[in-house]
Ligand SMILES: O=P(O)(O)OP(=O)(O)OP(=O)(O)OC[C@H]1O[C@@H](n2cnc3c(O)ncnc32)[C@H](O)[C@@H]1O
């Protein structure tokens with residue numbers, strides 16, 4: 244009896260106090276893990292929204308963005324939730340009927356009301372930015388451009404959102420915010436890796452923006468940002484009148500100037516190598532000369548037959564006349580005496596750069612192959628082109644040869660891309676489901692969603708933290724088990740020894 248009592252005393256696991264302590268520790272660990280997991284778990288996502296209207300020269304688009312409410316300062320968190328294309332032409336086409344400009348937005352704004360939850364309406368900012376079409380209207384008729392802006396502002400204020408303004412943005416803003424958009428969506432801004440240059444081609448202007456290796460010699464082309472703790476020194480330029488619709492008008496105007504004689508009776512023929520053989524449409528000189536971009540070109544009038552001859556190299560010759568490369572007040576220029584450092588790094592080319600090159604399937608070949616394919620396409624008879632694309636709008640279809648030739652000429656002769664760095668240009672429409680364009684960058688900037696300094700982030704991400712806690716607790720449990728087994732074995736050995 245005495246010996247048995249002695250064994251019981253030697254085995255500590257038989258003591259109620261030890262059993263109690265082990266239970267308390269195990270329970271404590273379980274509670275600790277449970278609390279930390281529950282405590283640290285993100286609450287169900289709450290989203291915030293923002294609306295930006297891109298009032299372009301050819302049309303207006305409404306973009307609705309959303310982002311998780313508590314993560315708005317993180318790169319890549321804002322995504323495009325919805326887009327709506329406003330019916331009809333751009334707001335600058337309403338110069339004779341400004342009320343129509345505001346009215347044209349109604350359908351898409353009603354859609355925005357349905358897309359964004361009602362309880363968020365009052366705190367959702369809405370911005371309208373107008374680009375080159377309105378810049379040109381302002382040059383032609385300032386009063387009309389103000390009336391159009393008043394009309395769209397009046398329309399936007401009638402919705403339950405937080406109206407933040409309707410204005411004509413500058414070409415510099417258009418270029419810089421396009422650059423911010425593509426780099427934000429590509430998550431380039433918080434990494435030390437390189438950034439993506441931005442190439443935007445609209446109907447009435449075109450923008451080039453990138454981080455250059457060389458010094459920027461003209462102040463007008465330089466813009467600085469501090470984003471997430473990094474400094475960016477950007478080169479940007481916007482060429483007003485060098486969107487694809489305006490360049491088509493200018494190059495046709497120049498052809499008319501050199502071929503039409505003053506005493507000729509109308510209608511006459513305008514032979515155009517940028518249009519397919521067999522293409523023949525009666526047009527009015529007024530539809531070509533209705534732009535302030537035609538300064539210095541002698542105006543024709545009446546109507547004419549626009550006749551295609553489908554010759555790519557002649558087309559390129561005619562387009563080259565639109566670029567003035569005869570003077571440069573800097574160490575190097577793109578064209579029209581505008582400073583441009585040599586292009587560097589990868590570029591994202593969007594809007595009409597993408598529409599045109601994607602339609603013609605010219606997005607992935609070398610520059611030489613691209614030229615050959617385009618040459619074949621331009622010389623294809625118009626009848627065959629229409630047969631091959633029965634669903635495409637004839638206006639777009641007739642202009643693809645011209646547009647692609649302009650794109651190649653702008654990139655090669657204008658911006659000085661070469662067959663060597665041609666592969667650095669990626670023709671893109673979207674990045675991660677959001678459209679490439681200036682609107683997202685504009686909203687991120689105006690809502691201060693990209694901080695100058697990198698925000699503090701938790702030491703460990705949520706997943707890593709939970710995994711760490713589980714592993715650590717498991718380790719303690721294993722240790723406890725090992726101690727238990729060790730004491731049990733030693734107490735049994737002691738028992739045997741005594742027996
Ligand atoms: O930037 P600005 O110059 O103000 O013009 P925009 O914003 O209206 O210009 P877009 O990028 O929307 O369009 C550029 C051009 O591409 C044309 N376009 C749009 N969709 C197209 C498509 O699918 N195929 C061919 N062209 C298209 C459009 O008519 C314009 O001439």
Ligand SMILES: [Ca+2]
Pocket residue numbers: 299300374444445446594
């Ligand atoms: Ca545009």
